[in-house]
Amino acid sequence: MIRIQQEDFDIGAEISKLRSGRTDIGAIVTFTGTVRDTAQGECISEMTLEHYPGMTEKELQRIEQQATARWPLQGSLIIHRYGTMKPGENIVLVITASAHRQAAFEAAEFLMDYLKTKAPFWKKEDGPDGGTWVDARDSDDDALKRWETRRKAAE
Amino acid sequence: MIRIQQEDFDIGAEISKLRSGRTDIGAIVTFTGTVRDTAQGECISEMTLEHYPGMTEKELQRIEQQATARWPLQGSLIIHRYGTMKPGENIVLVITASAHRQAAFEAAEFLMDYLKTKAPFWKKEDGPDGGTWVDARDSDDDALKRWETRRKAAE
């Protein structure tokens, strides 16, 4: 399941929905990305996320399908917000559920790494010096590469 | 923070408590371990977790301190239940919060790997053939070893 929305999400409620009535799940991993009040030493008063409607849905679905093909997941969810957010607010939620912990952890990391480098979102941070578009980080590209070289974890 | 308790926990409420009033967190990872209805092909009607009061607290604290020393965490929580639980119920919750996602993910995995191999809990599964003590898994010992060989992630 993927969702792209302006409004906030409730992590606890999303976990409850995903596991509801299930007794075959042994491990649930969640990742929540939140707005920090500083970046590169600068204060941030708010942040705006622009995205590419149409392509975002397609990319998130593609990323989720890849994770589902690679790990035995009992459920997964990606919610990504767009619009203006203040420090402390939620930006993104990833949930993965599996029989065993390694699959759930790896799938969640995989989803986040792909999301960071493939999903068409752009961050603009507003601080005392005005707005600045956030530069992509090389470390995010590096994070992605490990999934290309690594053996399938679920095997 | 660590807690050992018989009663269930509320994942959403625990996340909210941990991040409350904070704007320096960028990444929150949670791991929830739950009771599965099958193990090695056998049905499980319920599961009982025995533990070693006194030592359990000490081990969990030690494990949490190791994670805190190794990764720059803004917060962490381990809750482990004991007593009798039915399929679908929560067993364990680990939460880690950091500025960046890699530290949060790695610390959560580290906590779970140590918990699985060092915390004095023992599982007994009840099914149609009566109760069976769960054997320790070699894969859990293997999971632990990677933290001994791997470079510090936060560097």
Add this chain to the structure above:
Amino acid sequence: MSVKLLYFAWVREKTGLGEETVDLPGSVQTVSDLMAWLKARGPEYEAAFDKSDFIRAAIDHTHVTHSTSIDKAREIAFFPPVTGG
């Protein structure tokens, strides 16, 4: 060929528009050709596509490289490397 162009983040801010539809000459074959053609359209475009190496493109909602052919493209988007999550 008539194609819809979309611009995001600082590419959008520099061109001054979010989308437009253009008629392309037959000589414009690849994403790279298109960026060069756009750059010659005026100072806003020149500023937007100045560091074209840093700009990413998508054709009909799929990431592509600069050497990808734009043949049969209906919608082409230009944007900086993504920074969501």
Add this chain to the structure above:
Amino acid sequence: MSVKLLYFAWVREKTGLGEETVDLPGSVQTVSDLMAWLKARGPEYEAAFDKSDFIRAAIDHTHVTHSTSIDKAREIAFFPPVTGG
């Protein structure tokens, strides 16, 4: 030496008790010695410590190996490999 012993999981079920306090002869120096001494105490203990290689021990709430000295131990626990989480 008087020391408190604790048993968990199937070690507890086999000995038939969760804890006891015993007086140890001076010849019992290590965890290994203690398991051998316990094994000779009766059939329940023999059953519990039959596969002593599989049994883990903790002295005063800290994991130890079979060769660890029990000198100054106040509480010694025996249990199977842990299976929490």
